[in-house]
Amino acid sequence: MRGRRISIACEDCQVKGISKFSGLCAEDLNKINYNKSCTAYKKGQIIFHEDTRPLGVFCINKGRLKVYKTGDDGKDQIIQVAKSGDMVGYRAMIGEDLYPVTAEALEDVQVCFVPKSEFLRLMEESTDFSKMLLKEACHELSMMTEMLTNLAQKTVRERLAVSLLMLKDIYIDEENPVEPAEINMTREDLANIVGTATETIIRLLHDFKEENLIKTNGRKIMVLDAQRLVKVGNIY
Amino acid sequence: MRGRRISIACEDCQVKGISKFSGLCAEDLNKINYNKSCTAYKKGQIIFHEDTRPLGVFCINKGRLKVYKTGDDGKDQIIQVAKSGDMVGYRAMIGEDLYPVTAEALEDVQVCFVPKSEFLRLMEESTDFSKMLLKEACHELSMMTEMLTNLAQKTVRERLAVSLLMLKDIYIDEENPVEPAEINMTREDLANIVGTATETIIRLLHDFKEENLIKTNGRKIMVLDAQRLVKVGNIY
DNA sequence: CGTAGGATTGAGGCTCTTCAAACGCGGTGG
DNA sequence: CCACCGCGTTTGAAGAGCCTCAATCCTACG
Numbered sequence: 001m002r003g004r005r006i007s008i009a010c011e012d013c014q015v016k017g018i019s020k021f022s023g024l025c026a027e028d029l030n031k032i033n034y035n036k037s038c039t040a041y042k043k044g045q046i047i048f049h050e051d052t053r054p055l056g057v058f059c060i061n062k063g064r065l066k067v068y069k070t071g072d073d074g075k076d077q078i079i080q081v082a083k084s085g086d087m088v089g090y091r092a093m094i095g096e097d098l099y100p101v102t103a104e105a106l107e108d109v110q111v112c113f114v115p116k117s118e119f120l121r122l123m124e125e126s127t128d129f130s131k132m133l134l135k136e137a138c139h140e141l142s143m144m145t146e147m148l149t150n151l152a153q154k155t156v157r158e159r160l161a162v163s164l165l166m167l168k169d170i171y172i173d174e175e176n177p178v179e180p181a182e183i184n185m186t187r188e189d190l191a192n193i194v195g196t197a198t199e200t201i202i203r204l205l206h207d208f209k210e211e212n213l214i215k216t217n218g219r220k221i222m223v224l225d226a227q228r229l230v231k232v233g234n235i236y
Numbered sequence: 237m238r239g240r241r242i243s244i245a246c247e248d249c250q251v252k253g254i255s256k257f258s259g260l261c262a263e264d265l266n267k268i269n270y271n272k273s274c275t276a277y278k279k280g281q282i283i284f285h286e287d288t289r290p291l292g293v294f295c296i297n298k299g300r301l302k303v304y305k306t307g308d309d310g311k312d313q314i315i316q317v318a319k320s321g322d323m324v325g326y327r328a329m330i331g332e333d334l335y336p337v338t339a340e341a342l343e344d345v346q347v348c349f350v351p352k353s354e355f356l357r358l359m360e361e362s363t364d365f366s367k368m369l370l371k372e373a374c375h376e377l378s379m380m381t382e383m384l385t386n387l388a389q390k391t392v393r394e395r396l397a398v399s400l401l402m403l404k405d406i407y408i409d410e411e412n413p414v415e416p417a418e419i420n421m422t423r424e425d426l427a428n429i430v431g432t433a434t435e436t437i438i439r440l441l442h443d444f445k446e447e448n449l450i451k452t453n454g455r456k457i458m459v460l461d462a463q464r465l466v467k468v469g470n471i472y
Numbered sequence: 473c474g475t476a477g478g479a480t481t482g483a484g485g486c487t488c489t490t491c492a493a494a495c496g497c498g499g500t501g502g
Numbered sequence: 503c504c505a506c507c508g509c510g511t512t513t514g515a516a517g518a519g520c521c522t523c524a525a526t527c528c529t530a531c532g
Contacts, residue, residue, distance in 0.1 A: 199522085423510075
């Protein structure tokens with residue numbers, strides 16, 4: 001089941017100002033607009049799949065998606081939760097690798113697809129764009145280093161605290177920024193971010209609730225005491 | 237204790253052909269040669285330290301070094317074992333971050349330092365160089381994704397198998413390529429690659445020895461049956 | 473109102489960690 | 503040249519943390 005084609009104009013895109021394309025001139029933006037295609041995916045639909053060849057990059061216009069790698073035993077490890085304004089799929093395309101990961105809609109999302117040829121042309125013609133990408137990639141490498149160390153050294157309890165702090169920012173609703181943000185994902189997805197079993201997540205969330213660090217409403221999780229969560233996560 | 241200044245000429249550098257600078261023209265190579273400074277570090281000496289500002293990049297001429305991040309509890313997580321021809325320290329410099337990691341000599345090493353200004357000039361002037369860096373960074377991001385998933389999903393036994401297979405290539409002695417390569421590092425360093433306790437590594441190495449997957453000579457480890465190690469590591 | 477998928481709870485067990493102690497090996501100084 | 507010293511390695515035992523399996527509960531949705 002593929003997504004449904006929709007129409008979004010770059011020039012009045014809501015994420016124009018924060019996306020990776022924000023530095024481009026009107027002319028370049030027009031070219032992208034002409035060459036891109038936009039798609040609406042329903043929750044659970046796949047945007048791109050592990051071990052396939054990248055044909056372009058995806059810019060999220062609306063909604064959240066998860067980027068994960070499936071292990072040999074079938075368990076998924078979520079590498080990134082991307083939200084509107086984020087660009088996904090560019091690493092493998094530029095690195096000329098197959099996708100090492102799958103991207104799947106966590107909720108109903110709208111995504112713009114910029115084909116490889118157009119993207120490479122942009123990189124060729126705009127040194128600034130290309131520089132921005134390099135800087136971005138290097139910065140992400142620093143972040144991955146941090147994640148790797150966390151995974152190797154922190155306990156599950158600590159990692160859950162870190163993950164909740166990250167998710168609370170991702171789940172801020174820009175149209176209606178209620179405080180605190182409502183983290184709305186399955187316990188299994190949360191477990192696949194933290195790198196543990198679903199049951200362990202449930203038990204730890206129970207503990208956090210008793211310690212008044214969070215509250216829940218159905219599956220939704222609200223961070224009540226970020227300051228103390230920082231301590232629980234041993235973040236300096 | 238700082239390293240000792242030495243003199244290495246780019247044009248007759250042994251790693252010229254395999255380093256990241258291999259694509260450069262003679263003119264650029266001369267400029268690097270003029271601006272760089274080379275240093276010999278003894279085993280255990282620090283090349284650069286976590287949380288300091290990058291002032292340039294390092295190209296390894298000879299020897300191996302470990303790149304690690306120190307966790308809150310003082311335990312190190314080794315992110316990379318770099319060998320001659322490898323370039324380290326460029327991610328943070330380009331990403332304009334502080335070093336997220338420390339680089340330390342695993343044995344006596346010779347390293348060339350190319351200052352930031354010179355490196356940035358190269359990036360400005362050579363699109364190819366800059367493109368190569370971007371591609372490299374993106375490719376490394378794919379690798380980090382793989383590492384992250386391994387760490388999250390594989391058992392310690394599986395991860396040790398994966399690590400030994402990686403190390404056996406890094407420890408090939410180019411001057412005297414004996415077969416099998418002799419992996420020569422402390423059990424503690426190995427534990428900090430795999431992300432486990434030193435004692436666990438020792439016990440698992442014992443098991444691997446009984447299963448004829450490896451043999452040891454003092455601290456040195458030789459991989460005997462790479463094929464079967466691949467199976468132990470669940471690598472598809 | 474029924475159903476399916478997700479959330480929760482409990483029990484049991486296994487992997488891995490931690491702590492403590494003994495052992496070996498390489499380097500150093502007498 | 504040899505005895506000693508110190509770091510790294512090895513081994514053992516105990517226990518904590520986390521995982522798995524199974525059963526039950528909840529809830530959103532058709």
